[in-house]
Amino acid sequence: MSPLSLPVCSGDDAIRAFIKAGWHRDRQKGSHVTLKKPGSTKVLTVPRHPQLSKGVLRKLIRDSDLTIDEFGRNL
Numbered sequence: 140m141s142p143l144s145l146p147v148c149s150g151d152d153a154i155r156a157f158i159k160a161g162w163h164r165d166r167q168k169g170s171h172v173t174l175k176k177p178g179s180t181k182v183l184t185v186p187r188h189p190q191l192s193k194g195v196l197r198k199l200i201r202d203s204d205l206t207i208d209e210f211g212r213n214l
Contacts, residue, residue: 145196146211150187153199156213157183160205176203 148156154172158164162174162183174183183199185191191199200210 145193145200145207146214148191148196148214149189150185150191152214153191153196154185154187156210157185157199157203159213160203160209162203179204 150170150172154164154174157174162176165173165175165182167173170187172185172187174185181202181204183202185199186195200207203210205213
């Protein structure tokens with residue numbers, strides 16, 4: 140994977156990667172899971188779709204303050 144290429148992953152894969160990065164599952168409503176991180180005011184809302192679109196995944200990674208490489212290592 141090149142440094143700027145986004146991985147292809149499902150919502151569940153992304154949730155597991157964010158949990159490894161220190162986020163925790165706060166709640167779920169329907170097919171969307173809300174993640175929070177201690178010490179952060181940001182909230183991630185991850186759809187549990189079979190494949191996340193590149194735009195959604197890029198926005199989630201940016202909001203989590205991770206790099207694409209850091210996220211990819213947590214997958």
